[in-house]
Amino acid sequence: MYTLIGYPRTRTFRAMWMMEEAGLDYHLNPAPPRSEPVTVHNDLGKVPVLIAEGQALTDSTAILTYLADRHGVLTFPAGSLERARQDGLTHFALDEFDARIWTAARHTFVLPEEMRLPAIKDSLKWEVATSAKMLAARIGHGPFLMGDTMTIADIVTGHCLSWAKVAKFDIGNRVLDDYLDRLQARPAYQAAMAKGQAALSSDAG
Numbered sequence: 001m002y003t004l005i006g007y008p009r010t011r012t013f014r015a016m017w018m019m020e021e022a023g024l025d026y027h028l029n030p031a032p033p034r035s036e037p038v039t040v041h042n043d044l045g046k047v048p049v050l051i052a053e054g055q056a057l058t059d060s061t062a063i064l065t066y067l068a069d070r071h072g073v074l075t076f077p078a079g080s081l082e083r084a085r086q087d088g089l090t091h092f093a094l095d096e097f098d099a100r101i102w103t104a105a106r107h108t109f110v111l112p113e114e115m116r117l118p119a120i121k122d123s124l125k126w127e128v129a130t131s132a133k134m135l136a137a138r139i140g141h142g143p144f145l146m147g148d149t150m151t152i153a154d155i156v157t158g159h160c161l162s163w164a165k166v167a168k169f170d171i172g173n174r175v176l177d178d179y180l181d182r183l184q185a186r187p188a189y190q191a192a193m194a195k196g197q198a199a200l201s202s203d204a205g
């Protein structure tokens with residue numbers, strides 16, 4: 001049984017989705033970033049944090065990689081060429097989408113107001129749109145980034161694309177829309193959404 005700490009409408013969702021895909025049992029503590037249940041494990045106050053075998057693991061990609069390797073799901077084996085390609089695709093999503101959307105968020109509501117540079121968002125949106133075209137070319141017919149096999153690269157990428165939409169980045173692209181629709185229709189994605197919603201409702205109640 002794992003404990004996952006983090007507000008579900010954050011990168012915590014990646015770990016929830018992963019555990020639903022893998023059929024793993026977990027308890028979700030929907031703590032917001034920088035709250036005490038988070039800082040006690042991660043001095044940066046960032047979520048998600050996964051408690052595994054009594055140890056606190058940080059960073060969503062590290063958590064996904066750990067779960068994938070530990071349970072032999074959603075990954076090619078470490079040391080294989082496929083794994084190197086899979087990792088390259090994960091880092092593509094982190095560099096080209098995650099970093100830019102996060103920078104836009106920081107300059108919208110995370111940084112102290114006097115440190116925000118709203119003008120930065122125009123260039124970030126332009127860069128994301130450029131990267132979206134490259135990603136669409138890489139996906140081709142899919143259905144996944146690695147062809148017929150779903151991997152954690154799809155979880156990171158799918159989460160970034162849905163985050164981009166919420167953050168009003170224009171990725172308007174038929175291939176990417178179809179790819180995201182396929183991922184969001186998955187029972188595991190839906191189950192993670194429902195679990196997040198239930199945790200927020202019971203937290204509010």
Ligand SMILES: N[C@@H](CCC(=O)N[C@@H](CS)C(=O)NCC(=O)O)C(=O)O
Pocket residue numbers: 010011012033034044045046047048058059060061110
């Ligand atoms: N690379 C980290 C980033 C974690 C992160 O920045 N999480 C955000 C929420 S999505 C957070 O907790 N931010 C709080 C802060 O930056 O103070 C990961 O993938 O887990």
